[in-house]
Amino acid sequence: MPFLNPSLLxxxxxxxxxxxxxxxxxxxxxxSLLNMCQAVPAHxxxxxxxxxxxxxxxxxxxxxxxPIMGDAALREAYAAELDAVYGGRTGxxxxxxxxxxxxxxxxxxxxxxxRGDAVLLPTxxxxxxxxxxDMLGVEPRPLPCRAERGFVPxxxxxxSLIDExxxxxxxxxxxxxxxxxxxxEVITDFHALCHKRGIWLVLDETYRxxxxxxLDRPHELLSGEGWPENLIQIYSFSKSFAxxxxxxxxxxxxxxxxxxxxxxMDCVQICAARAGQAALTWGxxxxxxWRGANRTEMxxxxxxxxxxxxxxxxxxxxxxxxxxxxxxxxxxxASAWTVAERLAAQHGLMCLxxxxxxxxxxxxxxAFANVDAPGIVAMEERLRAAAx
Numbered sequence: 037m038p039f040l041n042p043s044l045l046x047x048x049x050x051x052x053x054x055x056x057x058x059x060x061x062x063x064x065x066x067x068s069l070l071n072m073c074q075a076v077p078a079h080x081x082x083x084x085x086x087x088x089x090x091x092x093x094x095x096x097x098x099x100x101x102x103p104i105m106g107d108a109a110l111r112e113a114y115a116a117e118l119d120a121v122y123g124g125r126t127g128x129x130x131x132x133x134x135x136x137x138x139x140x141x142x143x144x145x146x147x148x149x150x151r152g153d154a155v156l157l158p159t160x161x162x163x164x165x166x167x168x169x170d171m172l173g174v175e176p177r178p179l180p181c182r183a184e185r186g187f188v189p190x191x192x193x194x195x196s197l198i199d200e201x202x203x204x205x206x207x208x209x210x211x212x213x214x215x216x217x218x219x220x221e222v223i224t225d226f227h228a229l230c231h232k233r234g235i236w237l238v239l240d241e242t243y244r245x246x247x248x249x250x251l252d253r254p255h256e257l258l259s260g261e262g263w264p265e266n267l268i269q270i271y272s273f274s275k276s277f278a279x280x281x282x283x284x285x286x287x288x289x290x291x292x293x294x295x296x297x298x299x300x301m302d303c304v305q306i307c308a309a310r311a312g313q314a315a316l317t318w319g320x321x322x323x324x325x326w327r328g329a330n331r332t333e334m335x336x337x338x339x340x341x342x343x344x345x346x347x348x349x350x351x352x353x354x355x356x357x358x359x360x361x362x363x364x365x366x367x368x369x370a371s372a373w374t375v376a377e378r379l380a381a382q383h384g385l386m387c388l389x390x391x392x393x394x395x396x397x398x399x400x401x402x403a404f405a406n407v408d409a410p411g412i413v414a415m416e417e418r419l420r421a422a423a424x
C-alpha cells in the first residue's frame with residue numbers, strides 16, 4: 037500500500053462499530069437487542085419539523101450552495117436562542133452553523149492548534165475529541181476528572197498542566213461519557229484561568245438542553261454585551277431536535293475569529309445541509325414546548341435509571357446526567373472491554389467500556405436516552421442476570 041499519513045494510522049478507531057458487531061452475535065433469548073452504546077434520541081423528530089424539512093427539500097433554492105457560515109436566518113435564530121438561554125447579547129456575526137457538533141469541534145481544533153501543540157481534554161474524554169487531535173498531530177493532554185469530585189475537573193489541577201505548548205482547554209458539560217454537570221462557577225474559573233494564561237476555552241454544550249431542574253442555572257460567560265475574546269462554544273441540534281442524521285450543529289466565537297474558521301469549513305463541507313437549516317430556523321421559534329417535554333422525559337428516564345441501579349447488587353452508579361449513566365461494574369479486575377462484549381453478545385445489552393474514553397477498566401457508559409421506560413426495565417433485568 038502507498039504511503040499513508042502516520043498521524044492517521046496512529047489514531048484509534050471509533051469503538052461503536054465494534055460494540056455493534058458484538059451485538060450482532062446476540063441470539064435474542066432475552067428480548068430485543070438494547071442499543072445503549074450510542075447517544076441517539078429514542079423519540080422521532082417533531083411532526084412539524086419533518087413537514088418543514090420535507091417542504092424545504094422540495095424547494096430548488098435549498099439545493100444550491102449556501103453561505104459557508106450558515107444561512108443568515110438560522111444564524112440569527114440561534115443567536116437569539118443563545119441570548120434567551122444566557123441573558124446576553126449575541127449577534128449572528130458571532131455564530132456559525134456546522135455539519136454537526138463533531139465538525140464544529142474539528143474546525144475549532146484545526147484553527148487553534150498545530151502539530152506539536154497540546155490541548156487539555158477532561159478524562160474520561162469523548163473519543164472523537166481525542167481522535168481529532170491525534171489526526172492533527174496535537175497532544176491530547178489528560179485533565180483528570182475524578183469520581184470523588186463527581187467527575188468535575190479542577191481548575192487548579194488544570195493550571196499545573198499548562199505549559200508553553202498548551203493552546204486550549206476543552207470542557208464538556210453535561211459531560212460525555214460521565215454525564216457530570218459542571219457548576220457554573222467552575223466554568224467561570226476555567227475561563228478566568230484560560231484568559232490569564234492566554235489560551236482558549238472550548239466549551240462543548242451539546243447536551244445543555246437536558247440539564248435537570250435545579251442544576252440548569254447557566255454560566256455567566258455569555259451574559260454580557262459582547263462575546264468573550266478567548267471562548268469558543270460548540271453545540272449540536274441533533275439531540276434537542278432528534279435529527280442526528282441531518283448533521284447540524286453550531287459554534288459561537290468572537291466575530292474576528294469566524295473568517296479563519298470559515299477557511300476550514302469551506303474545505304470540509306462548504307456549508308451545512310440547507311433543507312435542515314430551513315427547518316431548524318422554524319423549529320427554534322416554534323418547538324419550545326416540544327423540546328421542554330423531551331427534557332422532562334429525559335429526566336424521568338434518568339430517575340428510572342437511578343432507581344434501577346439502587347436495586348442492582350454489585351453495580352455502582354457513579355455519575356448520571358443528560359443522556360448517560362457512568363457505572364462501576366461488579367466484576368473485579370475484569371477488563372471493561374470483556375464485560376461490554378459479554379453484555380452485548382450474551383445479554384443483548386450494548387454499552388461502551390470506560391477505556392474507550394481513556395477511563396478506568398472498572399467503568400461502563402450506558403446511554404439511557406436510547407431506550408424508553410420498558411427498555412430501562414429490560415436493562416435492569418439483563419444487568420442483574422449478567423452479575424448472577
